[in-house]
Amino acid sequence: MKIELSEIKDLMGVLTMTLEPQDYQEQVEKEMKQIRQKANIPGFRPGMVPMGLVKKMYGKGVMAEVINKTIGEKLGEYIENEHLNVLGDPMPNDEKTPAIDFDNQDTFTFAFDIAVAPEFDANLNGKNKLVNYQITVTDDMVTNQVNSYAERFGEYVEADEVKENDVLKGLLKEVKDGADAIQKENAMLNPAYMKSKTIQKKFIGAKKGDVITFDPMKAYDSEVEVASMLDIKKEQVAEHKSNFTFEIQGITRHEAAKVDGELFAKVYAGDNAPKDEKEFRARVKAEIEANMAEDSKYKFGLDTKAAIMKKMENVALPEAFLKRWVKTTNEKLTDEQLEKDFPAMIEELKWHLAKDQLMKKYDIKVEKEDVEAYAKEVAKMQFMQYGLMHIEEQYLNSYAQEMLKKDDQLRGIVERVAENKIYEALRGVAKVEDKAISHEDFGKLFN
Numbered sequence: 367m368k369i370e371l372s373e374i375k376d377l378m379g380v381l382t383m384t385l386e387p388q389d390y391q392e393q394v395e396k397e398m399k400q401i402r403q404k405a406n407i408p409g410f411r412p413g414m415v416p417m418g419l420v421k422k423m424y425g426k427g428v429m430a431e432v433i434n435k436t437i438g439e440k441l442g443e444y445i446e447n448e449h450l451n452v453l454g455d456p457m458p459n460d461e462k463t464p465a466i467d468f469d470n471q472d473t474f475t476f477a478f479d480i481a482v483a484p485e486f487d488a489n490l491n492g493k494n495k496l497v498n499y500q501i502t503v504t505d506d507m508v509t510n511q512v513n514s515y516a517e518r519f520g521e522y523v524e525a526d527e528v529k530e531n532d533v534l535k536g537l538l539k540e541v542k543d544g545a546d547a548i549q550k551e552n553a554m555l556n557p558a559y560m561k562s563k564t565i566q567k568k569f570i571g572a573k574k575g576d577v578i579t580f581d582p583m584k585a586y587d588s589e590v591e592v593a594s595m596l597d598i599k600k601e602q603v604a605e606h607k608s609n610f611t612f613e614i615q616g617i618t619r620h621e622a623a624k625v626d627g628e629l630f631a632k633v634y635a636g637d638n639a640p641k642d643e644k645e646f647r648a649r650v651k652a653e654i655e656a657n658m659a660e661d662s663k664y665k666f667g668l669d670t671k672a673a674i675m676k677k678m679e680n681v682a683l684p685e686a687f688l689k690r691w692v693k694t695t696n697e698k699l700t701d702e703q704l705e706k707d708f709p710a711m712i713e714e715l716k717w718h719l720a721k722d723q724l725m726k727k728y729d730i731k732v733e734k735e736d737v738e739a740y741a742k743e744v745a746k747m748q749f750m751q752y753g754l755m756h757i758e759e760q761y762l763n764s765y766a767q768e769m770l771k772k773d774d775q776l777r778g779i780v781e782r783v784a785e786n787k788i789y790e791a792l793r794g795v796a797k798v799e800d801k802a803i804s805h806e807d808f809g810k811l812f813n
Contacts, residue, residue, distance in 0.1 A: 369444050374482060377684045380459055381444070382480045383437060390432050391472075397428045406556045409747070414442075426468045437476060451483040453684065453715070454691035470509060481691075483686040487677065488720035489727060494673050494796040499665055499803050499811075501658035505803060508651045516622040519632045525617040531558050535616035538596070541579065541609040548596055548606060554610065555595060560585045577613045634756060658805070665811065667789045671717070673796070674724075678716040685712070728791040736783045741766035744779065 367386040400419045400555045403413050410416075441456055463478035525532060538553035557569040565585040568578050582592045589603045596606065623629045630646050631639040640646040689708065693699060724730070745765040749757050 384475045387472045394430045453481040456480045481687040484683045490796040492797050496796045496798050498800050499662045503654045519624040525619040533618045537613040539611045551751045561587045670789045724788050730787045
């Protein structure tokens with residue numbers, strides 16, 4: 367076998383491969399013997415079909431299949447052995463590939479266009495200025511979180527007089543004659559959701575047994591809300607544009623938990639609960655600081671990536687070849703869609719090349735333990751979105767393992783771990799300034 371690579375010009379080259387009989391014939395013979403053993407041809411017992419007939423029937427197809435497989439394997443080996451940093455995959459060059467005649471030749475030559483990555487330096491240095499934001503955790507932030515815990519672990523109680531956020535239960539009756547007049551028992555409403563402050567005030571301060579007359583269409587924002595309250599279809603609302611009475615039969619109020627030992631034990635179930643409010647607030651503050659540190663780390667990553675991509679701005683790529691490759695590997699992709707998506711593809715490719723270079727430079731490896739630890743952090747954050755702040759380790763582990771069974775999530779986590787390691791490596795070489803900032807001003811940075 368002979369493989370030659372032309373001189374690389376403008377990141378493009380032509381790789382020519384010549385296959386001779388000794389490169390493929392042994393595998394062809396092996397395939398033919400297997401076909402002969404399995405062939406079911408009328409007039410012949412299994413395994414007794416003449417080889418000449420087998421070759422006549424299947425020879426060309428088998429040879430083409432073996433040669434194609436050999437080409438793929440040898441191209442991959444050559445690229446790896448020569449340490450070629452190719453972009454995409456080799457693409458057949460029909461102009462430089464001689465016509466093929468399986469009947470009359472046994473030596474075959476194939477030509478492929480290849481594109482290689484350009485020379486570039488994605489590394490940062492002391493000239494690159496980055497900011498490590500240190501988000502200030504205020505007493506108000508701690509108080510808000512304490513109040514949030516108190517609300518979450520509060521309870522519903524029966525009340526005698528209506529306040530804005532109470533939930534009311536009662537008898538809802540339409541004020542009109544006729545068989546179609548609505549009467550709904552155990553109807554529920556919440557004055558806080560009413561758009562009309564005038565109607566809302568009719569309910570505030572009312573007591574059990576009081577009867578309030580109001581117009582639902584004026585009280586609420588949409589026909590959907592009215593339909594839900596009246597338990598009818600949206601299309602039927604127009605037929606009931608009347609006043610209604612609501613006899614209050616029950617008032618339910620959510621009361622926040624007291625900030626005491628009982629709350630501390632609920633919030634930190636399974637942990638050593640704080641002994642008093644001071645210790646409770648200190649632990650809450652530490653949690654907020656840890657979350658803010660993660661937010662700061664995320665922003666540092668965004669800024670570091672931006673600095674890397676700034677260095678990649680003028681890196682030229684063989685766009686004509688890449689468009690051809692993308693079209694070949696995505697047959698359903700239209701020219702219009704390709705033109706629309708191509709700039710983002712180029713940016714993603716530049717980021718991929720930069721990551722590869724930096725991982726090699728800093729000898730960064732993604733280990734199984736790294737992936738599992740990050741998956742647990744993702745799981746923890748997802749639970750926190752639902753107000754579940756302290757999940758037992760066994761449940762986090764189980765949830766994380768389920769995530770890692772999904773290929774797309776596994777790939778995403780591996781990429782995030784690699785990127786975070788790159789950012790941390792560059793933290794040690796760029797010029798990093800620590801900067802205190804309020805939580806409010808930090809949020810504005812993302813605008």
